[in-house]
Amino acid sequence: MRRDVFQAIADPTRRAIIALIALQPMTPNALAEHFDTSRQAVSKHIKILTECELVRQQQAGREIYYHFNPTKMKEIDQWLEKFRALWEDRFNQLDDVLLNLQNK
Amino acid sequence: MRRDVFQAIADPTRRAIIALIALQPMTPNALAEHFDTSRQAVSKHIKILTECELVRQQQAGREIYYHFNPTKMKEIDQWLEKFRALWEDRFNQLDDVLLNLQNK
DNA sequence: CTATTATGCAACTAATCGGTTGCAAATATA
DNA sequence: TATATTTGCAACCGATTAGTTGCATAATAG
Numbered sequence: 001m002r003r004d005v006f007q008a009i010a011d012p013t014r015r016a017i018i019a020l021i022a023l024q025p026m027t028p029n030a031l032a033e034h035f036d037t038s039r040q041a042v043s044k045h046i047k048i049l050t051e052c053e054l055v056r057q058q059q060a061g062r063e064i065y066y067h068f069n070p071t072k073m074k075e076i077d078q079w080l081e082k083f084r085a086l087w088e089d090r091f092n093q094l095d096d097v098l099l100n101l102q103n104k
Numbered sequence: 105m106r107r108d109v110f111q112a113i114a115d116p117t118r119r120a121i122i123a124l125i126a127l128q129p130m131t132p133n134a135l136a137e138h139f140d141t142s143r144q145a146v147s148k149h150i151k152i153l154t155e156c157e158l159v160r161q162q163q164a165g166r167e168i169y170y171h172f173n174p175t176k177m178k179e180i181d182q183w184l185e186k187f188r189a190l191w192e193d194r195f196n197q198l199d200d201v202l203l204n205l206q207n208k
Numbered sequence: 209c210t211a212t213t214a215t216g217c218a219a220c221t222a223a224t225c226g227g228t229t230g231c232a233a234a235t236a237t238a
Numbered sequence: 239t240a241t242a243t244t245t246g247c248a249a250c251c252g253a254t255t256a257g258t259t260g261c262a263t264a265a266t267a268g
Binding site: 004006007009010012015018019022068070071073074076077079080082083084086087 | 178
Binding site: 038041 | 226
């Protein structure tokens with residue numbers, strides 16, 4: 001199934017999973033303890049994150065440690081890049097306004 | 105209805121709408137011409153974008169011009185900020201690798 | 209005034225989503 | 239070997255999603 005990074009981060013639970021494993025790799029069971037849902041539900045989220053390569057797995061016996069893959073997050077950053085100039089412009093305009101107020 | 109910016113940008117059509125009106129404010133009809141769907145479908149996307157304040161409207165007679173609101177996009181940027189250090193670290197490590205290769 | 213145009217809203221629909229439970233496979237432990 | 243643990247997969251379910259069509263409303267044009 002073709003997965004999209006933007007769709008992957010749309011869900012708050014998935015964003016929380018990303019935030020957790022960004023700190024340290026975790027197993028599905030360990031992750032599930034942080035949420036109010038079943039392990040299987042968490043596993044489904046992990047599967048989606050894996051499919052769009054936001055997450056990588058590392059087998060350790062019967063346990064699987066899931067790692068965060070930061071490079072994939074750059075896709076979002078690159079998309080934002082196009083608009084960053086716009087809100088920075090807006091800030092510059094705000095700066096001008098504040099400057100004008102000060103000069104009065 | 106409570107809307108989430110992350111959910112709003114999850115849909116590719118909505119991202120395309122944002123990209124279009126970021127260049128210049130547009131009416132729903134004008135927007136719909138860029139897509140392979142009905143005007144009403146586009147209007148529903150606009151509604152979602154408006155609810156989460158990514159888009160603002162300006163009435164001009166019977167026409168409504170929709171504007172992009174860049175400040176709301178900052179929410180996404182701020183969320184990314186937490187992870188930016190991680191992929192920059194990764195780049196630094198890559199730099200080290202390249203440096204070591206050069207020294208050989 | 210009448211017709212046309214631009215828009216939003218409501219109702220319906222198929223597909224997807226996020227959740228559940230049950231089960232099978234593989235590894236660790238007693 | 240027998241049992242417990244960790245995990246993924248499949249089937250099912252209710253809610254949500256993105257799309258459609260039809261219609262009402264308001265502003266413009268003839």
